[in-house]
Amino acid sequence: xxxxxxxxxxxxxxxxxxxxxxxxxxxxxxxxxxxxxxxxxxxxxxxxxxxxxxxxxxxxxxxxxxxxxxxxxxxxxxxxxxxxxxxxxxxxxxxxxxxxxxxxxxxxxxxxxxxxxxxxxxxxxxxxxxxxxxxxxxxxxxxxxxxxxxxxxxxxxxxxxxxxxxxxxxxxxxxxxxxxxxxxxxxxxxxxxxxxxx
Amino acid sequence: xxxxxxxxxxxxxxxxxxxxxxxxxxxxxxxxxxxxxxxxxxxxxxxxxxxxxxxxxxxxxxxxxxxxxxxxxxxxxxxxxxxxxxxxxxxxxxxxxxxxxxxxxxxxxxxxxxxxxxxxxxxxxxxxxxxxxxxxxxxxxxxxxxxxxxxxxxxxxxxxxxxxxxxxxxxxxxxxxxxxxxxxxxxxxxxxxxxxxx
Ligand SMILES: [Zn+2]
Ligand SMILES: [Zn+2]
Numbered sequence: 571x572x573x574x575x576x577x578x579x580x581x582x583x584x585x586x587x588x589x590x591x592x593x594x595x596x597x598x599x600x601x602x603x604x605x606x607x608x609x610x611x612x613x614x615x616x617x618x619x620x621x622x623x624x625x626x627x628x629x630x631x632x633x634x635x636x637x638x639x640x641x642x643x644x645x646x647x648x649x650x651x652x653x654x655x656x657x658x659x660x661x662x663x664x665x666x667x668x669x670x671x672x673x674x675x676x677x678x679x680x681x682x683x684x685x686x687x688x689x690x691x692x693x694x695x696x697x698x699x700x701x702x703x704x705x706x707x708x709x710x711x712x713x714x715x716x717x718x719x720x721x722x723x724x725x726x727x728x729x730x731x732x733x734x735x736x737x738x739x740x741x742x743x744x745x746x747x748x749x750x751x752x753x754x755x756x757x758x759x760x761x762x763x764x765x766x767x768x
Numbered sequence: 769x770x771x772x773x774x775x776x777x778x779x780x781x782x783x784x785x786x787x788x789x790x791x792x793x794x795x796x797x798x799x800x801x802x803x804x805x806x807x808x809x810x811x812x813x814x815x816x817x818x819x820x821x822x823x824x825x826x827x828x829x830x831x832x833x834x835x836x837x838x839x840x841x842x843x844x845x846x847x848x849x850x851x852x853x854x855x856x857x858x859x860x861x862x863x864x865x866x867x868x869x870x871x872x873x874x875x876x877x878x879x880x881x882x883x884x885x886x887x888x889x890x891x892x893x894x895x896x897x898x899x900x901x902x903x904x905x906x907x908x909x910x911x912x913x914x915x916x917x918x919x920x921x922x923x924x925x926x927x928x929x930x931x932x933x934x935x936x937x938x939x940x941x942x943x944x945x946x947x948x949x950x951x952x953x954x955x956x957x958x959x960x961x962x963x964x965x966x
Contacts, residue, residue, distance in 0.1 A: 614815035
């Protein structure tokens with residue numbers, strides 16, 4: 571291939587995005603090259619801005635552009651409910667339903683000795699402290715309906731037994747083995763409304 | 769959705785890339801957010817560099833980062849052959865085969881009254897001048913095997929009848945209705961070797 575080095579380097583980086591292989595990365599870069607003023611320059615600028623400013627919320631683990639994410643910073647969301655999710659993608663999926671008005675705890679994974687993910691890595695002690703400090707009355711487990719997700723949910727429920735908080739989990743609507751981020755918004759909303767005590 | 773404004777803006781721009789819809793753009797941005805140091809910042813930088821430096825080659829229409837693209841600037845490629853392609857993607861596809869050692873003329877489309885693409889927009893007078901000025905002995909039509917592609921190839925052949933240049937076209941291997949950029953490299957190479965006079 572006889573592209574100039576800079577264009578090759580861009581294609582190689584684009585190919586590392588999920589859902590883009592070498593061929594689709596090439597097509598994407600070509601589309602950008604043809605619209606370098608209207609699309610490529612603004613996209614590069616937007617990406618640089620986010621890369622510079624993005625950070626994990628110190629309270630919940632959501633990704634935003636401030637130390638406290640917009641959800642944690644919003645006083646209208648202090649509803650006494652914390653929704654526990656595995657990943658920021660799951661938080662986004664919950665938010666798209668508009669069905670949940672509380673705050674979140676993003677684990678960043680599930681318990682896994684293999685991946686070196688223990689309670690500390692998932693922020694579970696921090697979650698337990700929040701339950702006491704923020705006067706939380708309900709913790710809603712919105713973990714994936716996988717073995718790892720449910721094992722982690724039960725571990726968290728055990729860690730919270732010394733508090734008086736009510737613990738529930740998303741119930742009907744989440745298919746076995748399914749992942750939240752792939753579900754339609756209506757299904758997630760229904761599962762939230764039909765949540766059951768753990 | 770409760771992402772911060774900058775992240776939303778980035779997702780919207782990413783969703784305008786070919787092959788990425790709103791959902792896959794979100795997933796791509798999330799993957800970038802999780803690797804903002806190792807991937808997002810370098811990608812933003814690479815994209816900004818290319819957006820700033822990319823330009824159309826004044827000789828052939830290829831996109832590079834200089835006024836003359838690497839292919840036109842390479843003295844080893846002055847073989848007396850010009851390969852005419854519709855699009856930069858097709859030039860890249862030809863280059864991946866490694867089968868062609870000459871230079872290119874990128875039309876940037878096919879003749880289309882509807883799209884306002886006439887001979888001038890496709891640089892056909894410039895191609896005719898190059899044939900004389902560069903001592904070209906063969907013009908190889910590597911246009912898509914579509915009606916528009918073949919109509920344009922014949923128009924170019926007519927425009928070149930006053931020169932003595934030999935005109936050929938990619939022959940076997942290009943399926944009817946097929947587009948070069950989707951073909952495997954071997955097929956394109958075979959079609960090049962088996963080119964026939966037009
Ligand atoms: Zn937060
Ligand atoms: Zn050139």
